[in-house]
Every structure is written in structure tokens, then in C-alpha cells.
Amino acid sequence: MSQKITLGLAAAALLISILAVALAWSTSAKVEEALHATGQELGALTSAVKSLNSTLASLASGVEQRLANVEREAAAAKNATAILLKAAQAPAGEVPVKYAKLFSIRYEGGYYVLRDALGRTILLAPRGAGPALTKFYVDKYKPAAVVYYPVQRAVYMSSTHVAMAYRLYKEGGDAHVLKSVVGIMWGKEYAWHLPEVAKALENGTIRDVGPASSPNYEQIAALKPDVVFVYFYPGPYGTEAVIQRLDQLKIPYAVVNEFQEGSPLGRAEWIKFIAAFYNLTDAAVKIFDGAEAKWNSLAALAREAEHRPRVAWFIIFGGVLYPAGPQVRELISLAGGRYAYSNYSRVDLEVVLKEKDVDVLVWSGYGVQSVSDILKIEPRLSELKAVAVGRLYAYSDAFYQLANAYPDQVLEELLWIIHPELAPPGNFTLFVPLR
Structure with missing residues (x-):
């Protein structure tokens, strides 16, 4: 009996052990499954964390880039504001132009804004100026040319332009003006x-760069001018092709058509335009004002004449006879004279020979040295009173070169000619007494 109980207990124990092992196996499998599932979740979580980190890093980089852009934009805005403030605070105005119609000069701070004879805008920028401020004015005015002043190297097309620069040099006391002329x-x-x-x-310090109608462009380019002063008139013998070629070569130029102004003072006033390229407008205004004052004084003296x-x-x-034009007739009147042919709409040799009772004869050209030179051209002029009494004058060969720059001297010498009793003649420069 006890043996049976023992066997029964052993069998029960064995069954319990088997059940325990089965339970343990089942639990282990579940645990393993759970661990596997947990591992997958951890992997997914790790991947998600990595993705989040990448996203955060990208966002951080984007934020840094945006911040950098904002900083740059803020700096640019600050610089732009500073430039606008500087431009707004700079003294601005115009150089006075009283008689000339074909040019103007404005200034804003250290910058000049010019209008030349073709209506082109030229910006004169001071040497050493900040590029940002220069760009501001370039964007504002969109000039046809930008020239940095004071110009170091200049080429001149006309001797009349050189004469104005010369007067600026001589009376303004700035030798640099003359030294800047490298070509004519x-x-x-x-x-x-x-x-x-x-x-x-x-001596070759100034180069002859060829004729005005077809200059030596290679030579001009080799001189590396800051500016070329030109005059303009159209036509087959004009200077339009010169201007076009300078445009192609990207050589800055300024158009000085002083000869088209309607008065002697208007022509002389172009000295202010040329002076701007040397930052000498104050000196030019002073020179011109002196010439104007002398002009007015001479005209006042002429008004005192009794006849x-x-x-x-x-x-x-x-x-062919070429008579005086309207400007010359006005000049005669200012000098205290009467134009002999004011009653004629057309003046030719027949009129001249008819109106013999003239007090003064001005031969409006040069190359003649004596009365006999005139009479070789037209012998019948000997019948004129002015020729008979020896009051015959001609232009000197300096007239066309200097007259536009020195109108006060033109009027002074003409007063000597017409009214020597009021203004005893000095040394003639622009006219020549013919004997």
C-alpha cells in the first residue's frame, strides 16, 4: 500500500515537473517574443530619434542661415540707410549759370551732375570716393559717363576749349589744369x-592726336584720358563719327558747344563747365564774374559817348561778301557804334559800295597785314571813308582761338577801335590795325 502511494507521489511529482518545464518553456517563448517586439520598438524609436535629430539639425542649420541672412540684410539696410542719410545731409545746389543755355551744373556733396551740349548727363565723382556712394548716384542719375575728378589726363578737340582751360589755369592759379592736357x-x-x-x-608733353574730324583713336586710347572734350555738329565733315567711336572705345567724353551760345558772355561761361572736371568751379565763377564786371563797365563807358x-x-x-551777323551787330552797339547797314535786310557788295560814309571798317578775317592787302581783294573799297582816313581793322590770327574765352578783351579792343577818345588803345591782341 505504501509502495503504491510512493509511486503515485513520484508520478505526480514527475507530472508537476513536466508541467513546470512546459510552463517555463511557454513563458520563455513569450518573453523572447516580448523582447523581440521590444527590440523592434526600440529600433523604431532609435530610428525616429535619429530622424528627429536630423530634422532638428536641419532646422537649426536653416535657422542659422536665416539668422545670417537677416544679419546681412540688416547690415545692408544699415549701409543703405547710412548712404541715404549721407546723401540727404550733403549740401546740394547749382553752380550759377547766367547766360549760357546749353549746359548746367548741379552738385550733391562731393559729386557734380552735369548736362552737356547734347543734353547728356555726366556724373563727376571725387577720386577715392566709396564705391557704394558712387553707385547710389549712378543708380539715381543713370549718367552717360562717369568721370573721376580732378581729371589727371584730358584730350581737347578745340583750341577754344584749351583757351578756356588756359584762362582757368592762368587766373585761377592752378598749374594742374595745364598739366592735365595730354592731347589736342x-x-x-x-x-x-x-x-x-x-x-x-x-617738346611732346602734349601730343597732337590728329584732325578733329578723324583723329588718331589708337593714340587717344594710348593716352588713357579721363575725359575727351569735344564739340558736336552733324554732317559728312562733322564730328558725329568721332563721338560714336569714343562710345565704342568706352572713352568718356563731354560735349562743349560754346560756339552755339547766343552771346559772348554765354560762350565764355563754359569755363565753369570745364572747371567742374577739376573741382575749380569756385575759381571759374570768380573769373567769369570778373570778366562780366569788366564787360559791364566797358559797356557803361561806351554809353557815355556823345556820338x-x-x-x-x-x-x-x-x-562773296559775308556781312556781320546779329551777335556782332549787338556787340557793335555795346561798344558805342552803329551798324552801317542796319536798314538793309540783305547786305552785299553793292550795298557796301553805296554806303561809303562809314567811319570804321572791321574786316572779319585774318591773314591780311595792310590796307593794300584788302584792296587787292576788292579795289573799290578804297572809296569808303574808313579806308581813306585809315580806320581799317582786321581780326588777328589769335581772334578765333581766344575770343570765346576772353569776351571782355574783345569788347575792350572794339571800344579802342570805335571810341579811342574814351578808351585810348593799348596793345591789340584780337584785332590788327591795318596801315
Whole structure:
């Protein structure tokens, strides 16, 4: 009996052990499954964390980039504001132009804004100016040319332009103006009445760069001018092609058509335009004001004359008589004279020979040295009173070179001619008494 109980207990124990092992196996499998599932979740979580970290890093980089952009934009805005503030606070105004119609000069701080004879805008920027401020004015005015002043190297097309620069140099006391002239068109074709210019052309300091209608562009480019002063007129023998070529070569130029102004003072006033390229507008204004004051003083003196002599003014060339134009007639009146042919709408040789009672004859050209030179051209002029009494004058060969720059001297010498009793003649420069 006890043996049976023992066997029964053993069997029960064995069954319990088997059940325990089965339970343990089942639990282990579940645990393993649970661990596997947990591992997968951890992997997914790790991947998600990595993705989040990447996203956060990308966001951080984007934020840094945006912050950098904002900082740059803020700095640019600050600089732009500073430039606008500087421009707004800079003194602005115009250089006074009283008589000339074909140019203007504005200034804003250290910058000049010019209008030349073709209506082009030229920006003059001071050397060493900050590029940002210069760009501001370039964007504002969109100039046809930007020139940095004071110009170091300049080429001139006309001797009349050189004469204005010379007067600026001589009376303004700035030698740099003359030193800046490195080239002149037709330079060696003129008889120069500006001694320093003549000497510089002779020793090669100033180069002759060929005729005004077709200059030597290679030579001009080699001189590396800051600016070329040109005059403009159209036509097959004009200078339009010169301007087009300078545009192609990207050589800055300024158009100076002083000869188109309606008055002598208007022509002379172009000295202010040229002076701007040297930052010498104050000196030019002073020079011009002095010339204007002398002009007005001479005109006032002429008004005191008790009589007004009759003045004939013409030249005969190729058998054709060319009389005085409206500007010359006004000049005669200012000098206290009467134009001899004011009652005629058309003046020719027949009129001149009819109106013999003229007090003064001005031959409006040069190349004649005596009365006999005139009479070789037209012998019948001997019948004129002015020729008979010896009051016959001609232009000197300096007239066309200097007259536009020195209108006060033109009027002074004309007063000597018409009213020697009011203004005893001095040394003639622009006119020549013919004997």
C-alpha cells in the first residue's frame, strides 16, 4: 500500500515537473517574443530619434542661415540707410549759370551732375570716393559717363576749349589744369597764342592726336584720358563719327558747344563747365564774374559817348561778301557804334559800295597785314571813308582761338577801335590795325 502511494507521489511529482518545464518553456517563448517586439520598438524609436535629430539639425542649420541672412540684410539696410542719410545731409545746389543755355551744373556733396551740349548727363565723382556712394548716384542719375575728378589726363578737340582751360589755369592759379592736357586735336596745325601750350606741343608733353574730324583713336586710347572734350555738329565733315567711336572705345567724353551760345558772355561761361572736371568751379565763377564786371563797365563807358560812329563789318571771300551777323551787330552797339547797314535786310557788295560814309571798317578775317592787302581783294573799297582816313581793322590770327574765352578783351579792343577818345588803345591782341 505504501509502495503504491510512493509511486503515485513520484508520478505526480514527475507530472508537476513536466508541467513546470512546459510552463517555463511557454513563458520563455513569450518573453523572447516580448523582447523581440521590444527590440523592434526600440529600433523604431532609435530610428525616429535619429530622424528627429536630423530634422532638428536641419532646422537649426536653416535657422542659422536665416539668422545670417537677416544679419546681412540688416547690415545692408544699415549701409543703405547710412548712404541715404549721407546723401540727404550733403549740401546740394547749382553752380550759377547766367547766360549760357546749353549746359548746367548741379552738385550733391562731393559729386557734380552735369548736362552737356547734347543734353547728356555726366556724373563727376571725387577720386577715392566709396564705391557704394558712387553707385547710389549712378543708380539715381543713370549718367552717360562717369568721370573721376580732378581729371589727371584730358584730350581737347578745340583750341577754344584749351583757351578756356588756359584762362582757368592762368587766373585761377592752378598749374594742374595745364598739366592735365595730354592731347589736342589739330594741335600742331594752329599758331598758338598760349605760350605754355605751344611749348608743350613742341617738346611732346602734349601730343597732337590728329584732325578733329578723324583723329588718331589708337593714340587717344594710348593716352588713357579721363575725359575727351569735344564739340558736336552733324554732317559728312562733322564730328558725329568721332563721338560714336569714343562710345565704342568706352572713352568718356563731354560735349562743349560754346560756339552755339547766343552771346559772348554765354560762350565764355563754359569755363565753369570745364572747371567742374577739376573741382575749380569756385575759381571759374570768380573769373567769369570778373570778366562780366569788366564787360559791364566797358559797356557803361561806351554809353557815355556823345556820338555813335558808323561801323562796317564784313569779309569778302571767293568773291562773296559775308556781312556781320546779329551777335556782332549787338556787340557793335555795346561798344558805342552803329551798324552801317542796319536798314538793309540783305547786305552785299553793292550795298557796301553805296554806303561809303562809314567811319570804321572791321574786316572779319585774318591773314591780311595792310590796307593794300584788302584792296587787292576788292579795289573799290578804297572809296569808303574808313579806308581813306585809315580806320581799317582786321581780326588777328589769335581772334578765333581766344575770343570765346576772353569776351571782355574783345569788347575792350572794339571800344579802342570805335571810341579811342574814351578808351585810348593799348596793345591789340584780337584785332590788327591795318596801315
